[in-house]
Amino acid sequence: xxxxxxxxxxxxxxxxxxxxxxxxxxxxxxxxxxxxxxxxxxxxxxxxxxxxxxxxxxxxxxxxxxxxxxxxxxxxxxxxxxxxxxxxxxxxxxxxxxxxxxxxxxxxxxxxxxxxxxxxxxxxxxxxxxxxxxxxxxxxxxxxxxxxxxxxxxxxxxxxxxxxxxxxxxxxxxxxxxxxxxxxxxxxxxxxxxxxxxxxxxxxxxxxxxxxxxxxxxxxxxxxxxxxxxxxxxxxxxxxxxxxxxxxxxxxxxxxxxxxxxxxxxxxxxxxxxxxxxxxxxxxxxxxxxxxxxxxxxxxxxxxxxxxxxxxxxxxxxxxxxxxxxxxxxxxxxxxxxxxxxxxxxxxxxxxxxxxxxxxxxxxxxxxxxxxxxxxxxxxxxxxxxxxxxxxxxxxxxxxxxxxxxxxxxxxxxxxxxxxxxxxx
Amino acid sequence: xxxxxxxxxxxxxxxxxxxxxxxxxxxxxxxxxxxxxxxxxxxxxxxxxxxxxxxxxxxxxxxxxxxxxxxxxxxxxxxxxxxxxxxxxxxxxxxxxxxxxxxxxxxxxxxxxxxxxxxxxxxxxxxxxxxxxxxxxxxxxxxxxxxxxxxxxxxxxxxxxxxxxxxxxxxxxxxxxxxxxxxxxxxxxxxxxxxxxxxxxxxxxxxxxxxxxxxxxxxxxxxxxxxxxxxxxxxxxxxxxxxxxxxxxxxxxxxxxxxxxxxxxxxxxxxxxxxxxxxxxxxxxxxxxxxxxxxxxxxxxxxxxxxxxxxxxxxxxxxxxxxxxxxxxxxxxxxxxxxxxxxxxxxxxxxxxxxxxxxxxxxxxxxxxxxxxxxxxxxxxxxxxxxxxxxxxxxxxxxxxxxxxxxxxxxxxxxxxxxxxxxxx
Numbered sequence: 001x002x003x004x005x006x007x008x009x010x011x012x013x014x015x016x017x018x019x020x021x022x023x024x025x026x027x028x029x030x031x032x033x034x035x036x037x038x039x040x041x042x043x044x045x046x047x048x049x050x051x052x053x054x055x056x057x058x059x060x061x062x063x064x065x066x067x068x069x070x071x072x073x074x075x076x077x078x079x080x081x082x083x084x085x086x087x088x089x090x091x092x093x094x095x096x097x098x099x100x101x102x103x104x105x106x107x108x109x110x111x112x113x114x115x116x117x118x119x120x121x122x123x124x125x126x127x128x129x130x131x132x133x134x135x136x137x138x139x140x141x142x143x144x145x146x147x148x149x150x151x152x153x154x155x156x157x158x159x160x161x162x163x164x165x166x167x168x169x170x171x172x173x174x175x176x177x178x179x180x181x182x183x184x185x186x187x188x189x190x191x192x193x194x195x196x197x198x199x200x201x202x203x204x205x206x207x208x209x210x211x212x213x214x215x216x217x218x219x220x221x222x223x224x225x226x227x228x229x230x231x232x233x234x235x236x237x238x239x240x241x242x243x244x245x246x247x248x249x250x251x252x253x254x255x256x257x258x259x260x261x262x263x264x265x266x267x268x269x270x271x272x273x274x275x276x277x278x279x280x281x282x283x284x285x286x287x288x289x290x291x292x293x294x295x296x297x298x299x300x301x302x303x304x305x306x307x308x309x310x311x312x313x314x315x316x317x318x319x320x321x322x323x324x325x326x327x328x329x330x331x332x333x334x335x336x337x338x339x340x341x342x343x344x345x346x347x348x349x350x351x352x353x354x355x356x357x358x359x360x361x362x363x364x365x366x367x368x369x370x371x372x373x374x375x376x377x378x379x380x381x382x383x384x385x386x387x388x389x390x391x392x393x394x395x396x397x398x399x400x401x402x403x404x405x406x407x408x409x410x411x412x413x414x415x416x417x418x419x420x421x422x423x424x425x
Numbered sequence: 426x427x428x429x430x431x432x433x434x435x436x437x438x439x440x441x442x443x444x445x446x447x448x449x450x451x452x453x454x455x456x457x458x459x460x461x462x463x464x465x466x467x468x469x470x471x472x473x474x475x476x477x478x479x480x481x482x483x484x485x486x487x488x489x490x491x492x493x494x495x496x497x498x499x500x501x502x503x504x505x506x507x508x509x510x511x512x513x514x515x516x517x518x519x520x521x522x523x524x525x526x527x528x529x530x531x532x533x534x535x536x537x538x539x540x541x542x543x544x545x546x547x548x549x550x551x552x553x554x555x556x557x558x559x560x561x562x563x564x565x566x567x568x569x570x571x572x573x574x575x576x577x578x579x580x581x582x583x584x585x586x587x588x589x590x591x592x593x594x595x596x597x598x599x600x601x602x603x604x605x606x607x608x609x610x611x612x613x614x615x616x617x618x619x620x621x622x623x624x625x626x627x628x629x630x631x632x633x634x635x636x637x638x639x640x641x642x643x644x645x646x647x648x649x650x651x652x653x654x655x656x657x658x659x660x661x662x663x664x665x666x667x668x669x670x671x672x673x674x675x676x677x678x679x680x681x682x683x684x685x686x687x688x689x690x691x692x693x694x695x696x697x698x699x700x701x702x703x704x705x706x707x708x709x710x711x712x713x714x715x716x717x718x719x720x721x722x723x724x725x726x727x728x729x730x731x732x733x734x735x736x737x738x739x740x741x742x743x744x745x746x747x748x749x750x751x752x753x754x755x756x757x758x759x760x761x762x763x764x765x766x767x768x769x770x771x772x773x774x775x776x777x778x779x780x781x782x783x784x785x786x787x788x789x790x791x792x793x794x795x796x797x798x799x800x801x802x803x804x805x806x807x808x809x810x811x812x813x814x815x816x817x818x819x820x821x822x823x824x825x826x827x828x829x830x831x832x833x834x835x836x837x838x839x840x841x842x843x844x845x846x847x848x849x850x
Contacts (some may be wrong), residue, residue: 012447012448012451012464013451013455013460013461013462013463013464014451014452014455014461015447015448015449015450015451015452015453015454015455015461016452016639017448018443018444018445018448019443019444019447019448019464020443022437022440022444022466023437023440023442023443023444024440025440026437026438026439026440027439027440027441028440029440030438030439030440035438036438036439037438037467037468037470037473038438038465038466038467038473038477039437039438039444039464039465039466040463040464040465040466041447041463041464041465042462042463043462045462048462048463051484052463055480059476214441279711279732281711281714283718284715284718285714285715285717285718285719285723285730286704286706286711286712286713286714286715286718286730286732287711287715288711289706289710289711289714289715289732290709290710290711290712290714290715292710293708293709293710293711293732293734293823294710294819294820294823296785296786296787296819297787298710298734299734299735302734303733303734303735303737303738304731304732304733304734304735304738304742305710305711305731305732305734306729306730306731306732306742307704307711307714307718307729307730307731307732308728308729309718309723309724309727309728309729309730310724310728310729312728313728313729313772317729317731317771346742347738360721361721362721362722394719394721395719398718398719
C-alpha cells in the first residue's frame with residue numbers, strides 16, 4: 001500500500017505555519033512499513049484541491065488528507081472526496097450529538113454551520129475526534145474506476161495526532177497483515193558514528209529486527225524495529241536485540257521512548273530515591289533548573305537553584321572563595337567544585353550540580369576558548385568536577401552543557417559515576 | 426507569476442526531518458507578492474521526480490526546487506530539469522574552482538564525484554553557494570512548449586536560505602518590477618482579535634501599504650508591507666502607517682523585527698541605562714533567567730537569579746516572611762512582592778522581578794486554579810505585584826508568565842509601568 005499525503009490549508013502556502021503533520025504521518029507510516037511517495041500541499045481553493053486530490057488518487061493506493069474538515073465554506077476536503085467517489089454526505093447522529101455536547105460543556109453557543117462537520121460520506125468509517133469538533137473519516141472508494149482509500153484527518157496537530165494513533169493506526173495495522181513494532185533507546189555521551197561503530201556487527205547482519213541510529217542535539221536515538229505477526233511476537237523479537245545493544249552501550253542508554261527526555265529520567269530517579277537536587281548555574285543561566293521544573297511534580301525533588309553570573313554572586317550566594325576565583329578563574333575545576341558544594345550546603349539538597357563555562361560568542365581566550373565548560377557535582381561523599389570542550393554556537397553550547405550536567409547527576413544516582421567517566425564523540 | 430515548490434529528498438518522506446524550507450520560501454514569496462499554489466515533496470527516485478517536476482512545470486509559471494543537487498548518483502534534480510528543457514550540462518569552471526578551494530581550505534581530500542556539482546545547464550544563471558559545495562541555478566526554459574522558470578536550490582537550510590536571499594530574491598524583485606518591503610512590529614499584551622479591533626479602521630481601508638496581524642505564543646506580530654518602485658519609496662510609505670499604528674498601540678509595541686525577542690529588548694534597555702536585573706522564580710523555574718542569559722553579553726546587566734521552588738527556600742534565600750506564606754500562601758500578591766524585594770536586596774540589583782504561580786497540571790484549587798500567576802517587581806521606589814490568570818498547559822503557562830514578567834520590567838525601564846497596567850485579550 002503506497003501513500004500520498006495531501007495537506008490542505010492556505011496558511012501552509014503562505015508560510016505561516018510549518019507542515020509538522022506531514023512529518024508526523026510520514027514517520028508513523030514508515031514505521032508501519034508503508035511507503036509515502038509524495039506529499040502535496042494545496043490551499044483552500046476548490047479547483048486546485050480537486051486537481052491535487054485527483055492526481056493523488058491516481059498515483060497512490062491510499063491518500064491521507066489533513067485539514068479542510070472545519071465548519072466554514074472554505075472547508076471542502078470531505079465534500080470533494082465524497083463527490084469523487086460518488087457518495088452522498090449524510091448527517092451522522094452520533095457525531096452531531098458529540099459536537100453539540102462539546103459546545104454545551106464549554107458553555108458556548110453553537111453556530112448552526114458547525115453541524116456541517118457531522119455530515120459524513122455514506123458508508124465511511126467515522127473517526128471520533130476527542131480533542132475538537134470535526135470527526136475524521138475513512139472512505140474505501142473508487143475514483144474513475146481506480147480503487148483508492150481516503151483517510152481524512154483534521155488539520156490541528158492536537159486533533160490529528162491522537163485521531164491517527166487511536167483510529168487510523170489500528171486500521172492500517174489490520175491491513176498490513178503483519179505488525180511493525182518499534183522501541184527507541186535514548187543514548188547520551190556517544191556520538192552517532194561512534195555508536196554505529198560500536199554496533200557495526202549488529203547493524204551489518206540486520207534484516208528483521210532492524211536497528212537505526214538517529215542523531216539529535218547532543219544525543220542519539222536508536223530505533224529498534226521488528227516485523228511480526230503480532231505485537232507480542234514483535235516484542236519478543238526485540239528483547240534479545242535490546243539486550244545485545246545494552247551489553248554494548250550499557251549506561252550510555254539513559255531512557256526508553258521516542259519522547260523521553262534526560263530531565264524526566266533524572267526527576268524520576270530522584271523521586272525513586274527520595275533525594276533532592278540543587279543547581280548552581282553560570283553559563284547555562286537557569287537552563288538546567290528550567291528543564292527540571294518543566295517536569296510536572298518536580299517540586300518533590302527540587303527546591304532551589306541559583307544562577308550566579310558574576311564572580312561576586314558566586315562568592316556571596318555559593319561561598320566560592322575569592323582566592324579560588326583569583327587563582328584559577330571562574331571557569332575552572334576548582335570553581336565548579338566549590339559552586340556544587342556551595343549550593344548543596346546552602347540548599348540542604350542531597351546532590352549539588354554546577355556549571356561554569358564560556359558559551360560565547362565573546363569571552364573566549366587561547367587557553368579557554370568558547371565552548372570550555374566545567375561541571376561540578378557534590379554529594380555527602382564526593383566533590384568532583386569535569387571538563388568539557390563543547391562545539392557549537394551559544395545556544396548549542398548551553399544546551400549540551402545542561403545535558404552533560406543532568407547526565408552526571410543520572411550517573412551519580414545510578415551509582416555508575418566515575419571520576420573519569422568517558423564520553424565518546 | 427505563480428509558484429510551485431518541489432522539495433526533493435527521501436528523508437522528508439520518511440519523516441526524519443520537517444520541511445522548514447517550504448515554510449521559509451512560502452513566506453518569502455508571499456512577502457514579495459507572489460502566489461504559491463502547490464508544494465510537493467518527492468523522494469530521490471528518478472521516475473517519480475520526473476513526474477512531479479512535469480506536473481509542477483505544467484501548473485506553475487515558476488518552480489523552486491530544494492535538494493537533489495549533491496554529488497551522489499541519487500542527486501538528480503539538475504539533470505532532470507536540464508533534460509526537460511533540452512539543455513546540456515557543462516562544466517562551469519568558476520564553480521569547479523570554488524568547490525576545489527572549499528575542500529582545500531578545510532584540508533580535505535575531494536572525491537572526484539564532487540565535480541558533478543559544477544556541471545551546470547548551459548545558459549543558466551548560476552547561484553553561488555557560500556555555505557556549501559553545490560551551486561544553485563536559475564533556468565528560464567520550456568517544457569513541452571510551455572515557458573517555465575526553474576530555480577534550483579540546495580537542500581540544507583543553512584545553504585538554501587542565504588542563497589535565496591542573496592541570489593534569488595534580487596532576481597525576483599527585478600521580475601516583480603516593483604519592490605515589496607515589510608516591517609514587523611512586535612506587540613505584547615494585546616490579543617490578536619483585540620489588536621485587529623483597535624486597528625480596524627486602518628485594516629479596512631488598506632490597499633497599499635497593508636497591515637497583517639500574526640498570532641504567536643502570547644503575542645502578536647504586525648507585518649506592515651508596502652509595494653513601491655524602490656525600497657526608499659516603500660520605507661517612506663510605511664512611515665506614516667507605522668506612526669498611526671504606534672499612536673493606537675503605543676507601549677504595547679515592544680520591538681521591531683520579525684526575529685526580535687522580549688528578552689533582547691529588556692537586555693538592551695538595561696544596558697542603555699546601566700542597570701541590573703535580578704530574578705526570583707518559582708513556577709517559571711529558571712525560565713526568565715535562562716531567557717535573559719540566552720542573549721550574548723547579558724552579564725553586563727544580570728548577575729543573579731534564584732529559583733525558589735519550596736516555601737522554605739523562599740524564606741531562606743529571599744527573606745519571604747513565614748507569616749506571609751502562612752497567611753496568604755506562596756501564590757499571592759504578598760509573596761510575589763516579598764520575593765521581588767528579597768532578590769533585589771540580596772543581589773544589589775536595580776530591579777527585582779519575581780514569579781509565583783500554579784503552572785499545573787496539579788496544584789490548582791477552586792480559588793487558585795491552574796494558571797494563577799502573581800508577578801512582583803521591586804525597585805528603590807516601588808514594590809508592586811500583579812495577578813494574571815493564564816490559560817494553556819504547563820509549558821504555555823510558564824512561557825506566558827515569563828513574557829509578562831519581562832514585559833513588566835520593560836515597562837518599568839521605559840517609565841510606563843502603572844499599578845494597573847492593562848493587558849487586553
